[in-house]
Amino acid sequence: MNRPTLILTALFASAALLSGCASNLSGSSYSRADARSVQNVRMGTIESLRPVQIEGTKTPIGTLAGTAIGGIAGNSIGGGRGKAITTILGGVAGGAAGSAVEEGITRTQGVEIVVREDDGGTRAYVQAVDSQQFRVGDRVRIMSVNGASRVTL
Numbered sequence: 001m002n003r004p005t006l007i008l009t010a011l012f013a014s015a016a017l018l019s020g021c022a023s024n025l026s027g028s029s030y031s032r033a034d035a036r037s038v039q040n041v042r043m044g045t046i047e048s049l050r051p052v053q054i055e056g057t058k059t060p061i062g063t064l065a066g067t068a069i070g071g072i073a074g075n076s077i078g079g080g081r082g083k084a085i086t087t088i089l090g091g092v093a094g095g096a097a098g099s100a101v102e103e104g105i106t107r108t109q110g111v112e113i114v115v116r117e118d119d120g121g122t123r124a125y126v127q128a129v130d131s132q133q134f135r136v137g138d139r140v141r142i143m144s145v146n147g148a149s150r151v152t153l
Contacts (some may be wrong), residue, residue, distance in 0.1 A: 008090060039145040044117035046138045046151075050084015054110040055103065062094045062102025113151045115140060125151050 046125050074090020075083060108128045124143065132153055134140070141152050 022116075033146060034125045037145045042082045042117050042119070042142040042144070044115040044123075044140055044142060046113060046116040046134055046136050046140055047116050047122065047137060048112075049134055050114075051129075052112050053125065054108040054128060056097065056106030056108070057081065058103055062098040064098070066098015067091045067095035070097065076130040113140075115142060115151065116144065125149055129150065 024137045052086050068091075070093050071087050071091035074086040074088070075093065077083070077086040077090075110126055111134065113127070113134060114122060115125065123142075127150055134151070134153070138153060143150050143152060
């Protein structure tokens with residue numbers, strides 16, 4: 001396999017790995033641990049909505065994939081001692097770039113939902129935007145399990 005093909009193969013493999021890292025933070029998605037767990041339900045009324053960004057994941061996968069790709073690319077430049085230096089520099093630069101790419105790919109558009117709950121308290125919840133279209137004044141359920149809460153219609 002020639003170097004350009006090897007670099008492209010590594011790039012596509014790391015993109016596939018990174019896309020698998022994204023978790024779903026919407027109000028209608030549950031983790032395996034939450035399934036079949038008893039949930040506490042509170043009722044309330046939406047007082048305000050605000051769009052927010054939910055930062056992406058920062059795992060070693062992006063850094064390692066970027067380091068590998070950068071090292072391979074750096075290894076294809078120069079010769080002798082120069083080749084070793086460009087391999088190391090390519091790996092370091094690739095690692096930083098891979099980490100940034102992972103965070104960007106897994107970043108999510110979210111919504112901050114301020115709810116006046118029936119107990120009189122006002123609380124804010126942040127979750128990913130999903131198919132539910134919330135509006136100020138909507139009656140909603142707040143579902144809580146294992147320390148996490150979600151707002152649903």
